[in-house]
Amino acid sequence: MYKEMQKQKSLLELTHLLVEKDHSWVESKKKMDGTISLVPSHDRGEEEEETRSIHKYTPLLMATSTGIAQIVEKVLQLHPQAAEAHDIDNQQNILHIAIKHRRLQIFKLVKKSKSLTLRMAMKNDRDGNTILHQAAYMRYYSANTQRVGGPALQLQEELRWMVRVEKIMPPHYITHHNHKGLTAEELFNSEHAKLLQSAQEWMKGTAQSCSTVAALVATVVYAAAYTAPGGYDSNGLPLLRDSAFFVTFAITNTVSLISSLASLVTFLSILTSPFEYQDFYRSLPFRLHLGFTLLFFSLVTNVLKGMPKRA
DSSP states (O other): OHHHHHHHHHHHHHHHHHHHHOOTHHHHHHHHHOOOOOSOOSSHHHHHHHHHHHOSSOHHHHHHHHTOHHHHHHHHHHOGGGGGOEETTTTEEHHHHHHHTTOHHHHHHHHTOHHHHHHHHTOOOTTSOOHHHHHHOOTTOOHHHHTOOSHHHHHHHHHHHHHHHHHTSOGGGTTOOOTTSOOHHHHHHHHTHHHHHHHHHHHHHHHHHHHHHHHHHHHHHHHHTTSOTTOBOTTSOBTTTTSHHHHHHHHHHHHHHHHHHHHHHHHHHHHTSOOOHHHHHTHHHHHHHHHHHHHHHHHHHHHHHHHHHHO
């Protein structure tokens, strides 16, 4: 652990030194706003083409696209003006790149400065795409980047990205059309059509399977309600009615029955949903998690119910 801590400390020191001496962002910023660089340039004429051919992105943009938030934060601390840099070929700034690569940590880092965020949000790339169009594209989408499982939850995370970006967009930019004549919403719908279909099938299959399990649990629990532990006396009353175990059995059996029926109703409500994009943003995932919770609670109480009986 000590060696690892020393390595991390050395890496942070090296990163600080490299970032402090790196001024590769100056060229792209100057070409964007036409300002004169205050950073000295050595042999710029013969090195410009060579530098451009080696790296398409500057280190800042490369760190943004790969999600290395520590380097991005360090660059912005030492060179705040570097935030205005952009990819020369595509005319995309770090906010564009963070959004299209789904780098949430860097997105939050940039969003801390409201004035900077507003300026960057008003920039369009070479194809006329706003930052909301970048959130709609799936070109750089990766389920591993999102770290969520299941097509339905992946689609929910994509919808969340649209909402996150829309909150920092100027209102009149939301309906902006790119050079292909598409708004961000239209682009999102076309880009995510296959994911929507997969999410619909996954959600339906999961809800059907879980509703079957919930129905079986409800059937077993309902039948158990007529079988009191210890049997009945000649008057038809439970022999253990005054026992604490019987009270526990009655309570857990009732709770299990209610939970299983509620779970069944929840999963059936999912199956009757229209399965549109807006349903996957909050409604369907919430009902799915609620159904799982109720079903799990029903199974747990059903097990607890059987313990006094076996005892």
